Every structure is written in C-alpha cells, then in structure tokens.
Amino acid sequence: MSDDKKWVYSFHEGDGSDKRLLGGKGANLCEMTQMGLRVPPGFIITTEACLHTLDDPRQEFPEQLMDQVREQMARLEKETGRGFGQADNPLLVSVRSGSAISMPGMMDTILNLGLNSDTLQGLIEQTNNERFGYDSYRRFIQLFGKVAMGIADEHFDEAFEAVKRQVGANNDVELTGEDLRRITTVFFDVVQRQAGRPFPLDVYEQLEWSIRAVFKSWMGKRAVDYRRQFNVTPDIAHGTAVNICTMVFGNMGNDGATGVGFTRNPATGENVMYGEYLTNAQGEDVVAGIRTPKPVVQMAEEMPEIYRQLEDLRNRLESHYREVQDFEYTVENGVLYCLQTRNGKMNAAARVRTAVEMAAQGLLTREEALLRVDPEQLDQLLHPRLDPSFEATPLADGLPASPGAASGRVVFDADRAEMLARDGEKLILVREETKPDDIHGFFAAQGVLTSRGGKTSHAAVVARGMGKPCVAGAGGISVDVRSREARVGERVLHEGDVITIDGGTGKVYEGEIPTVPADFTSELRTLLDWADATARLCVLANADTPEDARRARELGARGIGLCRTERMFNAQDRLPLVLEMILAEDEDKRKQALDRLLPIQREDFKSMFQTMSPYPVTVRLLDPPIHEFLPTERELEEELQDLHQLRGNIRGMTTLMQSLRTTSPELIGTANLPAFMQEGGVEYVERVITHKRRMLSKVRELFEINPMLGHRGVRLGITFPEIYEMQIRAVLEAAAECMQQGTEVHAEIMVPQVCTAQELLRVKVYVDRISQTVQETFKLKVNFKFGTMIEVVRACMRARNLAEVAEFFSFGTNDLTQATFSFSREDAENKFLPFYNENGILQDNPFEVLDVKGVGQLMETTVKWGRESRPDLIVGICGEQGGHPASIRFLHAAGLDYVSCSALRVPIARLAAAQAKLRESEYDAG
C-alpha cells in the first residue's frame, strides 16, 4: 500500500453505498450526514485498514493511519469547539465496530472514550451530574479494561460487589456519586494488578488501543464461527470498520432526551411513528430499565418542537431509504441528533403491509414491494401460532413435521377420535406412528403427535397434506395404546388430558396454550395478486381430496398439479375394497372389487373438478406398491398367534361348559357364554384365521427388498391393467358428467414411475379405448390431457421419446432426487444426511431444497430434449421442493411452466415465482 492511502473517511466524505469498505453502520452515518440530517460529527476507519493490520506479521497499523486519525480528531475538535483530552471542555467519542453485515461476537461500543481523571471534571460540569460522571467513568474503565486490555469482567465485578457490600448497597441505584468515585479508584488497582500496567490516561493511547481491539475482534472466535455457519464469505463482508463519533448527551438538562424509533409500527405495519423516549437521559438508561420510557406520541405534548423534528426525520429517512427504519436519536440542549439508522426488523404481517402501503404511497414500485418480502416469512401468516407472549416449558420435543399450533384432548386411536369429535371435542391424536387406516383420526383431530418416525413419516406427510399441525418422532414419549396412556419421564398423560403441540418448532406442552390465528390479510391478498401478475411460473397445488382442493384454491392455487389417487384409497369406506382387490385370486375377482371402487373414485374426481373449475386437475394413477395397503408380516403373525390362542380358549371354555352341564348343572344355572364363544365361535375364529393367513401369504408374496425401486407405479399399472383402467374410467366419466352439467373441466391423467415410452404407449392404449367409450356414451368430447411424471432418471434420458407420447411432464423431484443421489430419503435422513450437511459435504438437504447442480442439471436437459420433440410441451414439478423459494428461482430459470406444492405453500410459491421473474437477470445456478 502506498503511504498516501486513505484509511480514514469523515462522515462527510464516505460513500454511503460502500458498506464493504465502511461497514453498514458507518455507511449509514455518512449517508445521513450527507442527506443533511444532523448526525454528531465523526469518522470511519476502513475495513481495509483492519485487514491490513491483521495481515501484518506484527499486526502493526498501516503507516499514516494514526496520522489520519489525528487529522480527523482535530477536525472534530474544531467542529465541536471542544478538545480531545481537554479538561474543562472535553471532546468525548464513541468507538464502535461495524462490518458490512452485523455480526455477533465483534466488539461492542465503547462510550465516552477520552475520559480520564482530568476530563471527567469537565463532563461533570457539563452534565452537572457528578454521579453520572463517575458512573460513566467506571463503566468506561471496565469496558476498556476488558476489550482493549483483556481483563476478565469477573475481576471488576468482584471489586464492584466488595464496595457495594462495604457501603451496604443492595443494588447499583443506591450507590452515590462518592461510592462510584471509590469504585473508579478500585478499578485502577484492578487494571494495574491484572494487566501489570496502569490504565492509560492518555486519550490518544486510549483511542489507539480501542482501534486495535476492534480490529482484533474480527478474528474473535464467535465472529469467525458465525461467518462459517452463515456462510459469510469475503465478497459479503471482509474486515470490520471502526466508527468514531462525537458523544452527545441527552442528560444535560430537561431540554435533553434520548430515544429509539421505528418509522412505522414493526408489529402491525401501521403507518405511524413508533418508539419510546426518555427526557434528560442517556441511551443506556432506556436499556437499563431503571426509568420507564414513554411512548413517542407523548413527546408531541411534552416537546412539541422536537416531536416535529422527529416526524420530519422519520419522513426524510423513509423517503430516502424507502424502507421502514429503526433509528436512534439523542436531544442535546434542544438539538436533535440522529445517531444511527438501519432497516427495521418486522414480523411477516408488518412486512407485507408496509410493502403494499409503500407501493400504494408511491414510495416503491410494485416490483420493489414484491421483492421486499421474504416468501418463507409468509408461513407465519398461514398457520395459527403459539402466542409469542406466553411463556411455557415444553413437556417433550419432537420434529417440526407440519407447521401450526393446536391444543386438544389426548386421544390414542382413530376410531375413538372420530367418536369424540362428533361431540365437538378438540383432539390431538397421539400414536406411536400412524398408518393408512388411521386416516379418519386425522380428519377428527386438530393435530397429530407421534413418538416415532421422521419428517417423511406417514403422519408427517398426511398432516402436511391436510394442513394440520404435526409433531413427529417425539422419542421421549412412550405411548401405550392398550392402557390409553402415554408416559413422558415420570409424567403420565391419560386420554382426555389437554396438550398443545407446535408443529413449527416440534415442541409439546401440557395444557392449553393460547394461539394467534392465521392471518391472511387483505394486504397479503393484494401482494399475491401483484405476484401472480408478475410471475411467469404458474402455481398449482398438490391436493388429494376435495377439501384439500378447496383450501388450495382459497390460497390462490390455479389448479391441482398432483392428486394422489392412492390417498383416496385410504379412507375408511374404501380400504376394505382395496384389500379385496389386492387379495383377489384372479382377474375376475379383482375386477369385481374394482367395479365397486369405480363409483367412489368417480365421485371424488367430480368433486375435485367442480371445486377447481375452470382450472386443471392432474390425477396421478396409482403409484405406491400395493403392499403398502397391507399390514406388515410381523403384525399379521402376531395377530395369528392371538387368534390361535383365542381359538384354544374358546375350545377350552365350551368343553368346560359341556362337562359342567352334565356334572354340575347347578354351577351354570341359566348362565351362558357370550354368543361368539358358543358353538360356532371356533368356526368364526377359524374363518378369521383363514382370512389373515391369506393376507399373510399375500404380504410375503409381495415382499420387496427395496420397495422404493420395486413393483409400483406404471409397472403395476401394466402388469395389472384393470387397476389403471378403473382409475382412467373414473376420471373420464367424472369429467364427462361435469361437462354435461356445464362445468368447465381440464382433466389431466398422469402416469407415475415411467422409464420408457413403451410404458406410456401401453397406458395410452387403455386411455384411448376408454375415452372413446365414454365419449360415445356421453356424446361429448372429454377435455383431457395425457402426461407423465418424470421421476425416474431413465425418463430424463428418454425425454425426446416420452414427449412424443406425453402432452405434459411433471417432475416428481422427491423420487428423482432419491434416484439421482441413490439416497433413500428415510434412510439418509436418519443416518448420514445430517452429518453431510453439518460437514459441508452437501450444502442443503436435497429433499427440501432442490439440488440444482445434480438433479437440476438433469431437469434442464430433460426440458430441453422434451421440447425438441414437442415444442409446446407443458412442464411442471410436483415434488416437495416445488414450494421452496430458492428452488423456484431455479425452476423459473429452467423454463418450467408451473410448480405444484402443498396448499399451505401456495402463497409462498406465488411470491417466490414473482421474485424469480424479477430477479431472473441476476440468476446464476453456480
């Protein structure tokens, strides 16, 4: 570096947009100064000076640095008319660290630098407050001792407590000015003893040490850890600046004050100034909590002129920064100084409201407003949350499996839940884990709690689909369904006890905790309307039932991108039919069962079409392996054991009764065994045994080593054509009936697990045949499309051929991610994926955030090849990642037409889709 390098900038000089050089705080001080706001004079030592020093082997300051600092100090002295180290009229300064982004672990503020035994007297005279003077002095000595000289707080604290004991003070407020003066003397001793040298009374020495301390704090452990964890790379923030600013005092009389303010209410977004202040006080008094600050509206009466200035400040800040500001100010001798400003942190509701209102005011364009809101933050507005003001200790911890909070009485099985719900009870279904035949329990309950399973367990997936809160895998809870109780350590929960679960955090509480309802405000509606008008990607929803579809539509879904027909199979009235179909010994028997399922599925689809008209509804044909509808081998074996025992018992009982009847009829009298235990009981049990044996042998027959990769999806649809034929017929008949009634229908039939065009062609043969029959019957042309899931890698490789048959592609990125990584999601998330994420082997969990570099690469190729053979091919995604903002950004860039996600992610996706469009020029997949 050359000798004449500029290391120091006054607030008048610094470029407010260069946060990397000046730090965020410093840049804002320059900006405000140059806007003409009244900011106490000061200057900034650049981050370059910091890095230069840290790079130096002997950690020496760059040459000229201190010269430039002295020049600036001289300027401050001139501007303020005070002298640095001047006893009667001392110039005091604050020293703060400040990098491009704020970072915990870097040096705190040192106030009142420039104090020593001489200048203290000047301060006392100026503030006319001896106690304040000594209090400031002893704080300065401790803070400086700690950060600049490395003396642990405990040494100062011990000494401080000793004095308090001596003078009999219970708390700090009781200490007099004299007591505090004594403490400063004691603190000098502490410094001498601990540092082996006296406290520096030379003010430039103080300044130099402070600067050095700020520089060093950049490499402090917490700051380094923070940068690693949050991936703060040198292009984002590199080194810390040092802000040196003239002290102003709000405690020099009743024309002084200090306060903090927001330009709008950060809790509600309301367009009023918000904040608190104290008269005749310093900043730390507000924090210390000794005096109660007053709401800022009161200032209008108490200090009307200052209030007017404050309103003016607020307006100037907002019109300059065009974002809600969080600012600090001090009034010294009736003059308002702005000490700091930054973008205000707000909750989601306020963030949305201010963005929309600022756009309405003309402060922002609609595009800017859309970019102001983090889509993920909207999640807050879509679920009931626990009242944040309510404090409670959780009873147990689980995984946050489906967001939202709910309270209700504990219930341990689905049947009972259904019964109790009829009486209007609010319930939480508590299970070890859930299964398809618990589905009516999900409908009945407010929320679900399981002690086993992860974020992709049945409970989690179903609850998310229904938008109900779920805490999964709360391992600390042991559930005993038979005795209807659950144990958490020593605590026992019985059926009927009230608990509260928070699916956003995974916490479980005893009793009812108040919740804040979901908040789909009119401003949010406005913002999302703007989003829809901006976005190119269309947002659809994954929904399996008409209820899901209705909610999705309310949240703005423009169609159903994935309707999983097997979810429809899981309802109470269907599962027995599905079992019958699976257990059928031949095609005829299977067709009989399917014939009875047909009208049920048709009604489902009609209801979906009606709900979503005129938007499309995409029906995916049966996907999972059929053994998923059966109990496990072990369960059946246990049931059979019980049944055999039961049969033995009945036999024993009837034999006993028979022999008693002859030998001692008096013992029986008119008594009789319950009906099922009389003759015939054994036969009944044996029929059950036969049935269960059939199921068991079917379960064994269907066993697969890697069920993910087995006999499922289209493979099933081709080997047992009657299943798909039934579903296709149900879709097309439902569509025809709706159309006959004047409803606009866009049916889309989608085939899962396809790996070759031959498979699609086979299914298309069914579709062509059935549609012809249906169209002849109804005498109308059914409006439908035929397409395929893309979830098998080979389908990507064969995209050109598939697109010759399919009118649309829908990426199933859950399965596609599994196949691309050769990770089984459940196994990976339980075994090694957390390790991979923690160790930076993979940045994200690819099942939550789309893996752009691998899966995304494959998708881009697929889209390209697919459109080569069918230029108007519609391409979407229906995997879980389709609702994730970062993934949406990629999907927009990759040229998809739509994303489909769970209903409650729809608003998030709509906003993210708009942002993807607005930011497309900056996009770089890396």
Place this chain on the structure above:
Amino acid sequence: MSDDKKWVYSFHEGDGSDKRLLGGKGANLCEMTQMGLRVPPGFIITTEACLHTLDDPRQEFPEQLMDQVREQMARLEKETGRGFGQADNPLLVSVRSGSAISMPGMMDTILNLGLNSDTLQGLIEQTNNERFGYDSYRRFIQLFGKVAMGIADEHFDEAFEAVKRQVGANNDVELTGEDLRRITTVFFDVVQRQAGRPFPLDVYEQLEWSIRAVFKSWMGKRAVDYRRQFNVTPDIAHGTAVNICTMVFGNMGNDGATGVGFTRNPATGENVMYGEYLTNAQGEDVVAGIRTPKPVVQMAEEMPEIYRQLEDLRNRLESHYREVQDFEYTVENGVLYCLQTRNGKMNAAARVRTAVEMAAQGLLTREEALLRVDPEQLDQLLHPRLDPSFEATPLADGLPASPGAASGRVVFDADRAEMLARDGEKLILVREETKPDDIHGFFAAQGVLTSRGGKTSHAAVVARGMGKPCVAGAGGISVDVRSREARVGERVLHEGDVITIDGGTGKVYEGEIPTVPADFTSELRTLLDWADATARLCVLANADTPEDARRARELGARGIGLCRTERMFNAQDRLPLVLEMILAEDEDKRKQALDRLLPIQREDFKSMFQTMSPYPVTVRLLDPPIHEFLPTERELEEELQDLHQLRGNIRGMTTLMQSLRTTSPELIGTANLPAFMQEGGVEYVERVITHKRRMLSKVRELFEINPMLGHRGVRLGITFPEIYEMQIRAVLEAAAECMQQGTEVHAEIMVPQVCTAQELLRVKVYVDRISQTVQETFKLKVNFKFGTMIEVVRACMRARNLAEVAEFFSFGTNDLTQATFSFSREDAENKFLPFYNENGILQDNPFEVLDVKGVGQLMETTVKWGRESRPDLIVGICGEQGGHPASIRFLHAAGLDYVSCSALRVPIARLAAAQAKLRESEYDAG
C-alpha cells in the same frame, strides 16, 4: 405392379447376394450355378410374388406369374431333354420354400412334383425300380394332399396302416411294390373323400397349387410366432421365395449316389472333408436310416472319380464362400450335382479352429477371422460341459446361475464340506440359500445348488466370481439341513449321494454324468492374441482373491478392474473380526478390531499385486451397508428364543439333579450332567444371550428401508473414517512392500457410491495423509492412482467436478442401471421384468445387456464431461454388462478405455472388444 414385372428368375439370372428377394436357398443355387458348379437346372419365384399374392384381397397370383413359370419350365424341358407331364421321359421337379433366413413352420420340400399315373411309368423305367416309383408316388400324394390340399396326415396314415394290416407287414420295408401301388389307389380315395375332389393329375395344376401352398406357409402360425419371438423384422426377411428345381436321381444304378458333406469337420474344425453317402440311393434314404451311410473317405476307393470331383467341389465352395460349407449332392449316372450349400453350423472349438486356420491359409484376413466367431460361443470352451452324447433325465430344474457342469457328493453345510474336501471328496454344496459365512463351503465344493434365490442371489454371484457351476432357485428341492437330506418329490437325497449339476442349463441329475473338460485350445489363444492386437478397449477382470486373479490372468486379463474388498471380509478367519468392528461401542474398540484386520488385508493385496504384476489392480473400498455382515433380525430372534429355552432346560435339569441327589441318590449313581449343563452352564448361556442381544440391537439400529440406497459405500467411509483408513493403509503398505521387493505395482484406489466431489476430497485427505506416512516409512514413492466408481446418477451429472479429483472413472453399471431405471434388480427380476421383456416393453434385461438408450446415454455424457476437465481421464466399466459383447460394442463407441468383467468372461470380452473395433464404422446406437 406393372404387367411386365419379373417374378421369376432362373438360376442363371438371379443375383446370389439378394437373399431378400430370392431367399437364402435360392440365392445360393444361383450363386453356385453362376460359379459354374453343376446344379440341376431350376428357377426361383421371388418373395415379392409371395407378398403380392398375400396382399391381394382374393389372394390371386400376380398377372404374368404363371406365364413366366411356364416359360421357365419350357427352358428346363429344353435343358434336360425331358417333358413336364411327359409319360415316357418325365421332367420332375422339387418345390421348396426359402426366405432370407431359414424358419421353422414354413413348407417342407415337395419332391417328384410332376408325377401322375402316366409319368410314374416313365420314372419306373428310368430308375428301373418299381417299388421306388410307387413309394415316391404315394409319398408325393400324401405330401401334396397335406400341404396343398389341407388334408390331415392321419387320414393317409390310417389308410396306410390298414393296407399294412391286410398284407401282414410289420414295417414299411416289408411292403412290396405291389402293396405300394395299392396304397396309391387308396390314397386317391382319401383325397377324394377328404377334399371333395380328385387328386390333380394335371402337372401344371400340381405346380400352381404347390406355389400357392408355399406362399401361404409364410403366414402359418409357427412361422409367424417364430418371427415374433426372434424379432425377424421385414428388413431381415419379408415373404418367402419358391425354389423349383429339376429332380436328379442317385438311385438309377450303381453309378448313382447321394450324400451330405461339410468342407471341414464341424465337430473339431479339422481341415478334411467330412460327410456320408449312399450309392444307388436318393436323399431321403440317408435320412430314413434304412441303409447305413458310408463315411465319405470310403468314396475315394469306391468311386474315385466322383470323389475327386467332390474334393474339387469342396475346394471351390470354400474358396468362393470363404466359410465352412454344409452341402448336399447327388450323383446321377456318374454325374455329380450339387443340390444345396449353406454355411456350416459348428461348435465353438471348430469355429475357432477353422477361423484361425483359414486365416493361416490366406483364405481370410485376421480381421475376418476375428469376425467369424461369436464371442458368446466361446463360453462353451471355458467350462466343463455335460457330455452331449450322454442322455439322462433331470431330477430337478433350477436357474442357470453360473455356467459349467460338476458332479459330487451332496453336502448340506459349509463346515462339513470343508472337512470332507480335506479327504479329497468331490462335493456339491446343497443349501436353501447361501450366506457370507458359507464362503468356505464354496471353496471346498465343485459346485453349488440352492433351492431359493435367483441369478443375483449370493450363491449365484459368488459362484460366478469363483467360476464354479451353480444352479440356483431349484424350487422343487426342499432342503432339510438338520436331518441332512433333501427331498425332490418322493425322492430323498442324503448326504453323500452323488448328483451332477449343469449350471449352463439349470438342470440337476442324479448320479455322475460324464463331462467334457474346458477346452482352451492353442487356436483360441492365437485368435485372442490377434484380438488383443486389434482391440482398442483393454480387458480387465473383476477378482476378489489372489486365486481369482490368477485365473483371470491365465484367461488373458490385463489387470484387475474391480477387487471387492468386502469379499475378503467374508472369509472364516475374518468375519469374527468384522463382527467385532461392527459391534464396537466406540471408535477405539472399532480401531482395535480394524488393527487386527489390517495385516490380513495387506497380505491379500500383496498377493494380488504379485499375481498381477505389472498390470494394475484396482481396489474398491468397502461398499455394502455393514448390516450385510450380520444375521437378520428374525434369525437372531429365533436364536434367542432357543437360548431362553435352553437356559430354562438347564435350570430344570440342575434342580432335578440336586433334588435327586438328596432324595434318591441311587438313581444317579456316578452319572453326571454334561459339563455345560452343570453349574456355570446357565451363566455361559446368559453370556451368549447378552452377545446375541447386542447383535440384535445393532441389527435393529442398522435397519434400512431401502438398503440399496442407504448408508453404504463412501457414506460409510466418511462417517466411520477408520474403516477406509485401514483399507487405504493396507493397500499402500502392500504396494510399498511389493515395490521394495522389486515387484512392479500399479495400485488403484477406488471409492464407491460417490455423488459429489466433496466426498472424494474427504477420502483423498486420508489417502494423502496415509501415503505420506507410508512413503516416509518405506522411503519410496508408491505407485498408485486415486479414482471413483460412477454408479450414482448424480456422479454423472457432476463428472466435470469429480474428474478434477479422480484420475479414473469406473462405471458400476449394476447400481447405475438400478438407479437409472429405479428398478431394484432383485425385485424387478422377480416381479415385472420378465413380463416387460416378453411384452417388448423392454428389449433386454438391462442388468445383463447394457441399456444403451438410457444408461448408455448417461455414460456418454459422463465421459464427455469428465474428459472436459481431465483430458487424460481413464474410463472403464466394472459392472456385469462389461463382459457382454453387445454392450462392449457400445462401450467401445463411447470411448471407454477398458472393460472389467468376471474372469471367465475375459476371453469373450477380448474377442468382443476386437470385433467392436473392426465394426466401429457400422455402429449405430439407435
């Protein structure tokens, strides 16, 4: 078609290379005629005429066809000086079908067409053999009646038998000319009765009907089925031609003869004429087996002039066709006619020998010789086979899981096998299924037979690896290990009974069946040396033990492309250490177990390096999930149940003994319980229970839903670094020790299941650290490379990044195929893949033949991207498909450097690699 279209070609006109138009047989007749060989005059009706007729709605012949036929017949009359239908000097012809490839189900030959009651007399005069005349006539009537008039054979057969009964003949030979004459009369009645019209005596009517019959036979059921099954598409053969050829008679006196011949010995390949003949006989006499044909050498003495002509014919055929010919001839009145020729079918040994010798003779170039042998056929030469001349009825049927045949005594467990093998017994290990801890049984046995599991079961994979025969999944056999017997229906096999298995067909026989040994001839060596000189692809072998490596080297492998270290873990002396490692409760305990495995692995590797020097040995680090080394949950549960029962029994026994000792000591006397049942027995059992419980809880902890996609390969290597560190150290130390002893070593360390460069970088850190230590210790630079398996789709997508770290890629196409298709191999092969293949949804089983369109597409992209970042990247394949000729053709085209396959596939791969190079210009992946 225009009227003057040419539908008929004489043998002088036809283009011998146009088999599609003239059929194979016809084209050859033209070729021979035009070569100047003496062929009876004749002509061909084209396949186009056939198709034209079949396409015609009324199935009429094309106009002009019969006119053109008549023209040709007139020419034949002129050439032969005979008349078609002329009583005293009749021209008789044969009529044969003939498409481009021979096909069962098409019409057989009709001989002697042109016979009727008039011309018969001429034939009798010419042959001077009344019996022959009538016999020919009755055969002609029946054959014509059947093929041209659709009369079932049974009607003729019944009539024939009736006459035989009448005349008291036991067999046909006893029938006199007069008897046969009566039969012709009876046959006329049959025709009249069955067809409702008389047998056509007009010779042109006969000819027309015959032509029509040949045309129709093209669409016969068997022919159609054949074309479907063997995928004979119209570009290969389309329609059948009709060959009409003058009859010549070898039975007109002692200067006549008939015979069949091969230009070389088709069983051995020896360069001598081979064949049989009969004097004064017709072709069908050779077939009928009434007279015993004489070997052709005898003709040299019996008919020296004809023999000279035959030698001449043989030489002219071979030098023209440059391929061994299978030909038919007849000598009429001392004149040799060649009736037919085609390429000779030969076994593998003859095929190889003739190819090499023809090249040595200068008949072929080496390149042509290489192309003459079907690589798959070499498999015959590499395994012992059952003696084909031995007839036996199989006892049971299973899957042909590992080729070769073996006989031996039945043994039901591995320990016993090991024991008996020490006594020199030849054994067949018979199990329900096998497991890693049966591995010593594989070494001890000649072959393996299992009653469960498929071609990828443990038994099959291990046996193939060792090159031992295996029949798997012979479901008809039920094995009872405890009682040491196996049941096949009623038959019971006991330990010690001799059986024979044929792993090439899946058949199991009782007793010992003679086998023909493997036949790695010097000609094969020569051919493969030429192959190596021609091929660009290098052929390596997959080998897990030094014995495997030795065999691979003998078979010409130029290195080891895949050494699966986990196979080394499976040996008896290692498995306990591996278990200790898995059950270790902390890293220290695990390291202790690994420290004991280290020297064992190091010795393995040293031995591999020494065996293969100077070729490379590629060591794959541990791949499978560690739970594969443990018993299943169910097995352990059952063992624990048994142990609990045992504990109860011991307790009961000791209590009983104690009480007897007091109450009735006389009952005991000096008797005592076996030691382990005395005090201490319970404790011992409880220790075992504790150990098994630990295993059980580990098994449960390690349980995975989709083990294929779980915690395995590099994922394991990163989360438990000490395992890979041990293996890397073992490889590098082994290499260093070998190098110190002057052995040239090329060690290659290969990481499995990689999906991101981060994983490779992590393992590379271990490699760098350990290699540094080893090099310092041994004071030499270890010669090794570091590379990765490519078996995860994401690795393909990230090939550019992986190639920055890896020096070589090795495609693991078994896993890659599973991932690309989302098929679990075992599940797919058991459930839907056969259906997919049968129904043409997929052409081949992609686990046997590389799926060029999907997996291949992915591989090509990977190679391209990988070499973009490392131009000298070495790329190979070590999946099972690497030994498959069709796959090798693709792999050559895709630019791979090597294929690695099981040892016994090495010769096949070497030849296939040469052929891939020779045919590269024709290659089209489609």
